[in-house]
Amino acid sequence: MKDGAPRWIAGVDIGGTNLRAGMVPCEGGEPAGVTSGPTRAEEGAERVAARVVEMIRAGMEAVGEGVGGVGVGVPGPLDRERGIVIETPNLGWRDVPLRGMLAGRLGLPVALDNDANCAAYGEWWLGAGRGADRLVGLTLGTGIGGGIVLGGEIYHGASDAAGEVGHMSVHFEGRRCACGSRGCVEAYASGPAIAARAVEGIGAAGDTVLASLAAENPDGLTAEAVCEAAGDGDGYAIRILEETGRILAVAVANLVHLFNPDVIVIGGGVAAAGDLLFEPLRAEMRRRTFRSAADACRVVPAELPETAGIIGAAAVLKHALHGSQ
Ligand SMILES: [Zn+2]
Incomplete structure (x- = not known):
């Protein structure tokens, strides 16, 4: 300068x-x-x-x-x-x-x-996607936010509404989403949705620390508690994160088919689960995409969470x- x-x-x-x-x-x-x-x-x-x-x-x-x-x-x-x-x-x-x-x-x-x-x-400028020509970012939180960066510019679409990755459907008649649609990935893999899926399966889950946590807390579980239990080796919590990874992979595979990106960066609280989430996500993404596109695309945790x-x-x-x- x-x-x-x-x-x-x-x-x-x-x-x-x-x-x-x-x-x-x-x-x-x-x-x-x-x-x-x-x-x-x-x-x-x-x-x-x-x-x-x-x-x-x-x-x-x-x-x-x-x-x-x-x-x-x-x-x-x-x-x-x-x-x-x-x-x-x-x-x-x-x-x-x-x-x-x-x-x-x-x-x-x-x-x-x-x-x-x-x-x-x-993340494109200074984080996990530095230097990438084509990046899609997802942020897993209360909802699922998204952003698309192509050639160093945010892709905004015709009315500033592009990049709503959280409302890509992963199930055409699936769960209701806050946006009014059905089957949005946000309705399965946002923080509250992960917690809700964990609670729903708890009766048939067998031995899991999440059962006592859910019983103690009338508001139910949090995604954070699921991640923590998975990190401690709780089998049911690990299965919930694996399923979350595979659900996210459906959305990620759609993005790979559409954009053929160099990198997909996933941030937000749940991304801190690391390999417990990312390994099943990457494996399922590969099953659903063309090899040349999967080989070209890194799917990585965000580097600048704060x-x-x-x-x-x-x-x-x-x-x-x-x-x-
Ligand atoms: Zn939606």
Whole structure:
């Protein structure tokens, strides 16, 4: 970069539960001055935006001068052109002109993108998909987010709605999904869906630590508990993760057929289960795809579980200003 050119970009990740912000070096690298806190979306967009501004100002103080703009990842759908959050069931917002709200307070250029797109873009820029020409990212959480990066650009589709990998169907008359459709991979392999599948099979599961955990906790199990039990060698929990891997593989195989990607990056809490999830996933993906496409595609865990969202959001602003990374 030239002398006097910005050295930092603020990246912000607005999640349903937590806000996170940090200063990302324009050339790439570890974010500095990372802060996080509860989103408290129920207080309304104005209050949340005010807190985001405070976090960015704190980050700017931490790095000194040279902050060139702000990238924001937020759940969609969005109108990126106009900088508006159209609707977020996660946050309960509708038609919020977030870009203008932040740009007006900060006096800096601001760009918005979908949070899952930002996570995929962060992994492409500085994480598990560095340098890949064709990347698809999945984030396994309360839902399943997705993002597609082709030739260094997020693929947005005709109305900013591309990359909704979680709503690819893996069963044409399968489980109901929150989106209104049936058989979406999210209805089987999101955190709550994994826990629900574990609870459903528990009566016939034989000896498993999950049975006593489910009995103790009236709200049922969590995917985290399933992963922990599997890590401790619980046979039933391991079978649930294997099945989760094979279900995810159906979606991943569809992505491989469609995009012939170099890399598919899978992040989110459940991805931390590692080989217990990834080995059955890769094996099933190979059974369902052409060999040349399977050989060309790495299916790997995310490398930036905490910071991909803010790094990718910063990359979105950088791309908006300069057109490339
Ligand atoms: Zn769905």
